Amino acid sequence: MAEAVEAGKAKVKKPRATASAKEGAEPAPVKAVKAVRRNRRSESTILGIFDATEAVILESGADRVNILDVCETAGISRGTFYRYFSSQDDLLDAFSRHRRDRFHAALIEATAPYTDPDERFDAVLRFVDDYLERGNARRLLVVAPEYAMRWLQRIFPDSVIRFQDVLGPVFDAWESRAGIKIDRELTCELLVRYILSEILVPAGPERRSLPRRLERMFAMLMQGRVSRR
Numbered sequence: 001m002a003e004a005v006e007a008g009k010a011k012v013k014k015p016r017a018t019a020s021a022k023e024g025a026e027p028a029p030v031k032a033v034k035a036v037r038r039n040r041r042s043e044s045t046i047l048g049i050f051d052a053t054e055a056v057i058l059e060s061g062a063d064r065v066n067i068l069d070v071c072e073t074a075g076i077s078r079g080t081f082y083r084y085f086s087s088q089d090d091l092l093d094a095f096s097r098h099r100r101d102r103f104h105a106a107l108i109e110a111t112a113p114y115t116d117p118d119e120r121f122d123a124v125l126r127f128v129d130d131y132l133e134r135g136n137a138r139r140l141l142v143v144a145p146e147y148a149m150r151w152l153q154r155i156f157p158d159s160v161i162r163f164q165d166v167l168g169p170v171f172d173a174w175e176s177r178a179g180i181k182i183d184r185e186l187t188c189e190l191l192v193r194y195i196l197s198e199i200l201v202p203a204g205p206e207r208r209s210l211p212r213r214l215e216r217m218f219a220m221l222m223q224g225r226v227s228r229r
Contacts, residue, residue: 049084050095053070054095054136058143061143067088100151100158106127107166108166124170128210129210160185171184180222194214
C-alpha cells in the first residue's frame with residue numbers, strides 16, 4: 001500500500017514556476033499610459049466651428065442653428081463635426097463657454113500691460129467702451145434673445161470676479177490714497193450691471209461720454225459705498 005502511494009506521488013508533476021514567481025525576479029513592467037497632447041489642428045478646427053456657429057446664430061438665431069449650416073459655413077464635413085460635438089445642444093453649451101472665456105481673456109489682455117493704477121483703470125474703461133461699440137452682444141440679443149439672456153446670466157458671476165482681479169491694484173491705490181475701504185465686490189457688480197444696461201438699453205449719442213460717466217460712477221461709489229478705517 002505504501003509503495004502504491006509513493007508511486008502516485010511520483011506521477012504528479014509540479015507546476016513550473018513562472019518568471020514573476022521565481023525568487024528574485026522582477027514583476028513585468030506596466031506600460032505607461034500616453035498623455036493626450038493637444039492637437040493644434042483640432043483646436044483650429046474647433047475655433048472654426050465656433051466662428052461658424054456665431055455667424056449662423058447672428059444670421060438666423062440660436063433656435064434655428066442647423067448642424068449642416070454650421071458645417072457648410074466652417075467648411076467641414078458632418079463627420080468632422082461629430083468628432084468634437086455630440087449634438088446641437090453640446091455645441092451651443094461649448095460655444096457659450098467659448099464666448100465667456102474669450103471675453104475674460106480679452107479683458108486680461110487689454111489691462112495686463114499696465115501696472116500703474118490710473119493707467120490700468122483707464123484701460124478698463126477703454127475695454128468696456130470698445131466692447132459696447134464693437135461687440136456683437138446687442139446683435140445677439142436681437143436675433144437670439146433667449147440664448148443671449150441665458151449667456152448673460154451665465155457670464156455675470158464670473159465677470160464680477162474677473163473685474164475684481166483686474167481692478168485689484170486700482171482699488172489698492174484708491175484705498176491707500178483716500179484712507180477708505182472699498183466694497184470691491186459691489187463696485188464690480190455695479191460695473192457689470194452698467195455694461196448689461198448699455199446692452200439692453202443703449203444710451204445713444206450719450207454713449208460717447210461713457211468713460212467720463214463711469215469715472216463719475218466710481219467716484220460716487222467711493223464717497224457713498226465705503227467704510228472708514
